[in-house]
Amino acid sequence: MAADEIASVESVWRSLRQEAEAVTARDPVFAATVARSILDHTGLGSAIAHQIGQRLGTSEADRARFTRVANEAFAASPDLVEAAARDLQGIVSRDPAPTALLPVLLNFKGFVALQAWRVANWLWRRDRTDLALLLQSASSEQLAISIHPSASVGTSVFLDHATGIVVGALVSVGDEVTILQNVTIGRKPDEPSRAPRIGRGVFISSGVTILGDVSIGEDAKIGAGSVVTDDVPAGCTAVGVPARLTNCPEPVPA
Numbered sequence: 001m002a003a004d005e006i007a008s009v010e011s012v013w014r015s016l017r018q019e020a021e022a023v024t025a026r027d028p029v030f031a032a033t034v035a036r037s038i039l040d041h042t043g044l045g046s047a048i049a050h051q052i053g054q055r056l057g058t059s060e061a062d063r064a065r066f067t068r069v070a071n072e073a074f075a076a077s078p079d080l081v082e083a084a085a086r087d088l089q090g091i092v093s094r095d096p097a098p099t100a101l102l103p104v105l106l107n108f109k110g111f112v113a114l115q116a117w118r119v120a121n122w123l124w125r126r127d128r129t130d131l132a133l134l135l136q137s138a139s140s141e142q143l144a145i146s147i148h149p150s151a152s153v154g155t156s157v158f159l160d161h162a163t164g165i166v167v168g169a170l171v172s173v174g175d176e177v178t179i180l181q182n183v184t185i186g187r188k189p190d191e192p193s194r195a196p197r198i199g200r201g202v203f204i205s206s207g208v209t210i211l212g213d214v215s216i217g218e219d220a221k222i223g224a225g226s227v228v229t230d231d232v233p234a235g236c237t238a239v240g241v242p243a244r245l246t247n248c249p250e251p252v253p254a
Contacts, residue, residue, distance in 0.1 A: 009078075012085040012101065013044045019102040037106055045074035045081040048115050051105065055112045056138040066138070069131065070115075073122040080118045083155045087114055090156030094178060110162030113145035117153060124149035154200070161206070170195035174218070180206040188212040188229075199234065221247075 007015070020038035024031040041047040053067030074081050091104050091111060098104050104111055116139045123132035132149035140146035145159065147167040154175035159165055161181040167173065168186030172195070179185075183204055187195045194213035198204070202216050205224040210216065217234030226243040236248040 006086060006089060009044055009081055009085045012088060013047075016044070016047070016101050016105065019100050023102065033106075034102075038102070043081075044085060045078075046071060047105065048081070048084055048112075049074060051112050052116050052119065055109065056116060056135070056142050058138075058142070062138070066116075066135070069123070069135075070119045073119045077122055080115075080122060083118060084115050086155035087111060087157060090176060091158045094158055095160065108162070109143045110145065110159030110165075113139050113143045113147065113162060113165075114153065114157060114159060116143075117147040117149070117151070120147075120149040121151070121153075151195075168195060172197045174198055174200040174202065176201045177204070178202075179204045180208075180224075182207045183209075185210045196228075 016038055020034045024034050024039070037050060038047055041050065049067050049070035052070045053063040056066050057063030088101050088104055088111065091108065092098055092101060116135055120132040120135040123129070123135070129149070136146060136149055144163045145165045147153065148169040148171070150169045151167050152172040154173060154177065156176045157173060158178045160178060164182035165179060166184045166186065170187065170193070171185050177198055177200070183206070185196050185198065188211050191213055196210045196212065197215045199216055199218040199220065201219040203221045204210070205222055207225040208222045208228065210222070210228040212229050214228060214231050216222070216228070216232045217236065219235050220232045221237040222228060222232070222243070223237060223239035225241065226239050227241045228238055228243045230243070232238045232243070232245065233248060236245045238245055
C-alpha cells in the first residue's frame with residue numbers, strides 16, 4: 001500500500017463511527033454491542049483498548065486492568081494508534097472477506113492480538129516486563145496467538161485466521177507481512193541471540209516453521225507446511241521440508 005493511500009487515524013475513526021451508526025440503524029439487536037465498542041468512545045485508541053480488555057480479560061478486574069494499561073500506552077505513544085489504523089487498512093486491502101473496517105475491529109482476533117502486542121512491547125521497552133509478559137500470556141490463552149514483547153513488528157501486518165501463531169523473542173517482522181494460522185517463527189536453542197528477520201511484504205502460509213538466524217527477503221512467499229532454516233532471497237518462493245527455493249526473480253547461486 002502506498003503511503004498516499006493510507007488514511008489518517010482521524011479519518012479511520014470517522015469511517016468506523018459512520019459504519020457503526022449504519023449498523024445500529026439497521027440492526028437494533030446488535031446496537032448495544034456496537035455502542036459499547038465504538039459509539040461510547042471518543043477515539044480509535046479508546047475503542048481498541050476496550051477490545052483488548054474485553055478479549056484478553058477473564059474477569060471484570062482483568063478486563064479493567066488491560067483496558068487501563070492499553071489506554072495508558074496509547075495516550076503516551078500516539079504512534080501505536082497510528083500503527084493500529086494502518087493494520088486495519090492493511091487487512092481490508094488484502095483480505096477479500098471484509099468490505100469495511102468495523103468487522104475487522106470487532107471480529108478479527110488477529111487484529112486485537114497484534115494491538116495487545118503493541119501495548120506489551122511498549123511496556124517491555126519501559127522495563128515493565130512482568131506486565132508485558134502477562135499481556136502475552138493472556139493473548140496466548142484467550143486468542144491462541146503468542147508474540148513475545150521483545151519482538152519487532154511493523155505496520156499493515158495481517159494475522160489471517162489467527163490461531164496457533166507463535167512469534168518468539170527478538171524476531172523481526174516487517175511492514176505489510178501476512179501470516180496465516182499455525183505458524184511458528186523463533187530462535188534455535190543453540191543460537192539464543194539470533195532470530196528470524198521477516199522482510200516487507202512477505203506472505204507466510206499456514207503451518208510454516210521458520211527457525212534460527214535466517215533472513216526472509218522482501219515479497220518472498222513461504223508455502224504451506226514448509227520448514228525454513230536458511231535465507232530466502234527477496235521475491236523467491238520457499239516450499240517443502242526442508243524448504244527449497246523456486247520462482248526466484250533472479251538465479252540463486254548454488
